[in-house]
Amino acid sequence: MTIAELGAICEANGLPLQSEQLAKLDTYAELLRAKNQVVNLISRKDEENILAKHILHSLTLIFLHVKLAGIEHGAKVFDLGTGGGLPGIPIKIARPDIEITLCDSIAKKITAVSEIVKVLELQAHFIADRAENIAKKKEYKNKYDVFITRAVAPLDELTTWSHALLKKGGALLALKGGDIKDEITKAKHLKFVASIEKASLSLQDYEEFAKEEKKIVRVILA
Numbered sequence: 001m002t003i004a005e006l007g008a009i010c011e012a013n014g015l016p017l018q019s020e021q022l023a024k025l026d027t028y029a030e031l032l033r034a035k036n037q038v039v040n041l042i043s044r045k046d047e048e049n050i051l052a053k054h055i056l057h058s059l060t061l062i063f064l065h066v067k068l069a070g071i072e073h074g075a076k077v078f079d080l081g082t083g084g085g086l087p088g089i090p091i092k093i094a095r096p097d098i099e100i101t102l103c104d105s106i107a108k109k110i111t112a113v114s115e116i117v118k119v120l121e122l123q124a125h126f127i128a129d130r131a132e133n134i135a136k137k138k139e140y141k142n143k144y145d146v147f148i149t150r151a152v153a154p155l156d157e158l159t160t161w162s163h164a165l166l167k168k169g170g171a172l173l174a175l176k177g178g179d180i181k182d183e184i185t186k187a188k189h190l191k192f193v194a195s196i197e198k199a200s201l202s203l204q205d206y207e208e209f210a211k212e213e214k215k216i217v218r219v220i221l222a
Contacts, residue, residue, distance in 0.1 A: 001052040003029075009056060010094075012204040014064025017094060024093050024120055025055055031116045032084045039112045041084030057209065058087030060201055060216065061148055061173050062095055067199040068218040069173070073097050075145040078165055080131055081105075081152030085113045087175065088148065092122055101125040101144070103134065135164035147172045155183035156190060159219050163192050172219040175201075177212065187219065194222040 003026040010017050017025075029050040036042055046053045063069050071077060071091070075098050079088030082102040092100045102117075102124055104110050110128040117124050127134060131153075134140050147162035147170065155174060162172045176183075176198075184196055201214040 001049065001056070003051065006051050006056055009203065009206045010059060010063070013060075013066060015059060015062060015094060021093055025051075025090060028085070028089055028093065028116065028120060029055060031119060035084065035112045035116060039108050041109060041112060042086075052208065054084075054086050055090045056206070057175065057214070058090040058150070059094055060203065060209070061087055061175065062091055063203070065204055066201065066216065068197055068216045071095065071098060071146050071173075075099070076143060077101070077146045077148060078144040078162075079103060080147065080149040080158070080161070082113060083109055085116055087150055088124070089113070089117065089120070089122070091148070092124060093120070096122075099123075099125075101127060103127040103129065103131070105130040131161040135161050140165050142167050145170050148174075150175045151177060154186070155180065155196075155217060155219070156186040159187045159190055159193060159221075162219075163190075163221055166221055168221070169194075170221055172217075172221070174217045174219070176215045176217055180215065180217065184217070192222050194220045196220075 003022050007022045033047050060066050061069050077098050078101045080103050082088050082104050088100045088102045107128040110126050114126050144165050196219050198215050198217045201209040
């Protein structure tokens with residue numbers, strides 16, 4: 001995939017991007033590939049397909065044409081298990097209006113991603129800690145509007161951690177794959193869950209995510 005092709009897919013799915021934003025996404029892909037030689041941020045087999053496998057996949061969380069996607073203007077967003085900045089950095093590039101916090105339990109990954117963010121001249125907050133620890137800290141309690149993540153833990157665990165961090169009525173948006181019926185069933189039993197919905201990640205002009213059974217799950221907290 002080229003950056004022009006990624007831009008065309010984004011526009012077809014309700015996310016038109018400026019040339020400066022596309023250039024920055026392309027630079028991000030290069031930086032991520034370079035940093036991955038030093039710190040394990042993404043799978044080595046994906047290094048030649050970062051635009052599709054990682055950046056496009058991340059951006060689906062804000063595509064207007066994707067069911068269950070969407071983040072409100074100016075939202076405070078918490079990205080758990082960000083690794084090399086996914087899905088948070090692509091979303092921040094596409095949506096500079098949001099406030100993003102990038103979190104990973106591995107300090108060297110947060111160091112790497114902070115260096116990438118500096119080069120890209122983005123504004124972001126960084127936390128190097130485990131989600132279960134962060135959830136116990138008062139300074140983060142009920143601070144965020146949206147919790148985003150890419151398959152870093154079972155849905156019930158993600159929901160439990162996000163509950164402590166999200167404002168009332170806040171949403172968890174999780175990118176998942178495969179059969180997640182059991183995960184959803186367990187999460188629905190949590191008393192602070194108002195609703196859970198899932199949808200196939202079906203895009204205009206791009207069929208690979210649907211073929212791979214990629215999904216988006218949205219959990220609304222009571």
